[in-house]
Amino acid sequence: MGCSMSRFVKATVAVVLLVMIFMSGAMAATSLDATRIQQLPLADGLLQGPESVAFDAQGHGPYSGVSDGRILRWDGDKTGWTTYAYGPGYDEDMCTASIFRPATSMESQCGRPLGLQFHHKSGDLYVADAYRGLMRVGPGGGEATVLVNAVDDKPLRFTNGIDVDQVTGQVYFTDSSMNYDRTRHEMVTRSGDSTGRLMRYDPRTGDVAVLQTRLAYANGVAISTDRTHLIVASTGPCKLIRHWIEGAKAGTSEPFTDLPGYPDNVRPDRRGGYWVALHGEKNELPSRPNSHLLAVRVGADGKILEEMRGSKRVKPAEVVERDNGKLYIGSIDLPYVGVITRK
Numbered sequence: 001m002g003c004s005m006s007r008f009v010k011a012t013v014a015v016v017l018l019v020m021i022f023m024s025g026a027m028a029a030t031s032l033d034a035t036r037i038q039q040l041p042l043a044d045g046l047l048q049g050p051e052s053v054a055f056d057a058q059g060h061g062p063y064s065g066v067s068d069g070r071i072l073r074w075d076g077d078k079t080g081w082t083t084y085a086y087g088p089g090y091d092e093d094m095c096t097a098s099i100f101r102p103a104t105s106m107e108s109q110c111g112r113p114l115g116l117q118f119h120h121k122s123g124d125l126y127v128a129d130a131y132r133g134l135m136r137v138g139p140g141g142g143e144a145t146v147l148v149n150a151v152d153d154k155p156l157r158f159t160n161g162i163d164v165d166q167v168t169g170q171v172y173f174t175d176s177s178m179n180y181d182r183t184r185h186e187m188v189t190r191s192g193d194s195t196g197r198l199m200r201y202d203p204r205t206g207d208v209a210v211l212q213t214r215l216a217y218a219n220g221v222a223i224s225t226d227r228t229h230l231i232v233a234s235t236g237p238c239k240l241i242r243h244w245i246e247g248a249k250a251g252t253s254e255p256f257t258d259l260p261g262y263p264d265n266v267r268p269d270r271r272g273g274y275w276v277a278l279h280g281e282k283n284e285l286p287s288r289p290n291s292h293l294l295a296v297r298v299g300a301d302g303k304i305l306e307e308m309r310g311s312k313r314v315k316p317a318e319v320v321e322r323d324n325g326k327l328y329i330g331s332i333d334l335p336y337v338g339v340i341t342r343k
Contacts, residue, residue: 032342034294034310037329039336042066043080046097050337051317052113052162052265053328057120062320062328062337065113067104068095071127071137071144074337084141085125087111087132107131112182115162115220115265119169124203126171128162130182134173134201148201151208157181158188161220161265165227171201172211172230174218188217189236189262198232198243212243212253220265220318224300225272231256233263238282240266240274240298257302261293265318265330273299277316277330294329295319314338 040062042050050064050072063084065071071085087110095110108131115128123139133149133156149156158176165172177188178195187193196218198211217235224231228246233239240263242256261278269275277295284292294316297306308319308327316338318330329338 029296029304030306032306032308032327032340034308034314034327034329034338034340035291037310037314037338037340039338040074040081041336042072044097045335046099046102048335049332050334051330051332052116053318053320053330053337054116054118054125055320055322056118056125057123063116063118063125064330064337065116065127065129067102067107067112068097069107069110069112070095071113071116071125071141073141085127085137085144086142087113087129087135087144088146090143107182114160114182115173117162117164117171119164119171119203120166122169126162126164126173128159128173130159133159134162134171136203147206148199148208151175151197151199151210154178158185160218161233163221163223163230165223167227169203171203172198172221172223173201174198174215174221174232176218176235192236193217196234198230200245211245211251215241219263220267220276222266222268222274225268231266231274233266233276235262235264235279238262240276240302242302257298257304259296260304261296264316264332267318267320269297270321270323271299273297273305275319275321275327277318279315279317279332308340 047066049067053062055061063073072081073084111132112130113127125137127135134147135144137144156175160176161174163172175197177193180187194214194216196215200209216237219233219235222231230243232241238259240256243253244250261281264277264279267275292312294310295308296304299305316329317332320328325342327340
């Protein structure tokens with residue numbers, strides 16, 4: 001009896017240890033403190049929303065699109081932000097915000113640049129403008145050219161995420177909804193709208209291909225390090241989707257990750273995985289302390305490896321990590337680009 005009990009106890013202890021080891025592995029996500037954020041402030045106090053953060057081939061930047069329709073470039077602490085590009089027919093008098101006319105009120109006329117990404121070899125900057133569609137800005141900046149504003153005779157209502165294959169130059173972008181534009185973005189989630197599209201633009205031919213339809217709030221998109229697939233944010237369901245573009249599975253999609261919040265843009269983490277900005281936590285409560293999830297870093301296998309936490313006043317749209325250990329944070333409503341530095 002005593003011997004049998006001893007074996008039972010040992011077996012129980014072994015099981016408990018195995019469970020603890022498994023749980024510790026499953027809960028191995030590290031935490032990155034983003035409560036102290038350096039600010040790259042927009043000069044005009046009425047401007048807001050530098051959503052996407054891009055750097056050119058020489059490492060200059062960041063570049064970011066803002067609420068009055070312009071794309072700005074950060075030229076250092078002394079100079080600050082300068083105008084780099086703008087949409088066709090941009091009218092400064094009409095689009096400049098004032099206390100009587102918020103910049104957001106003129107979005108449909110002035111444009112609203114969301115996702116940005118350079119093709120480093122050509123120097124072209126590709127822009128997903130919520131109202132104008134897919135645009136391109138040539139090296140040196142200036143007026144953008146609209147490349148695509150409709151696909152299969154169906155207009156782009158809410159052009160949003162973008163990424164560029166640096167080898168082929170092909171551009172991948174999303175249209176969040178065929179029913180609602182950016183001014184009604186909350187309805188995309190509330191209504192359960194699933195008319196989002198994932199598309200590819202070929203700059204050599206000008207052709208556009210629809211890769212996937214019926215996406216629920218298609219948002220950010222990023223190409224994998226090995227260029228075999230795309231990771232697409234589906235905001236309403238709080239998921240990442242993997243869409244294969246090479247190999248035996250090419251043309252198919254599958255679930256990649258369930259997220260603890262509502263994803264916006266997706267960007268490479270320089271380790272084979274991705275930074276996913278979260279506009280809010282899935283089950284966030286107002287009574288909790290002034291801290292919440294800002295973003296998560298997801299590995300190439302879909303596991304969450306790192307969590308970025310910070311003030312509830314910050315609701316990121318994008319997180320871009322650079323080789324110097326700095327992470328740049330874009331937002332749709334803040335008047336600055338945030339910067340945090342790994343310790």
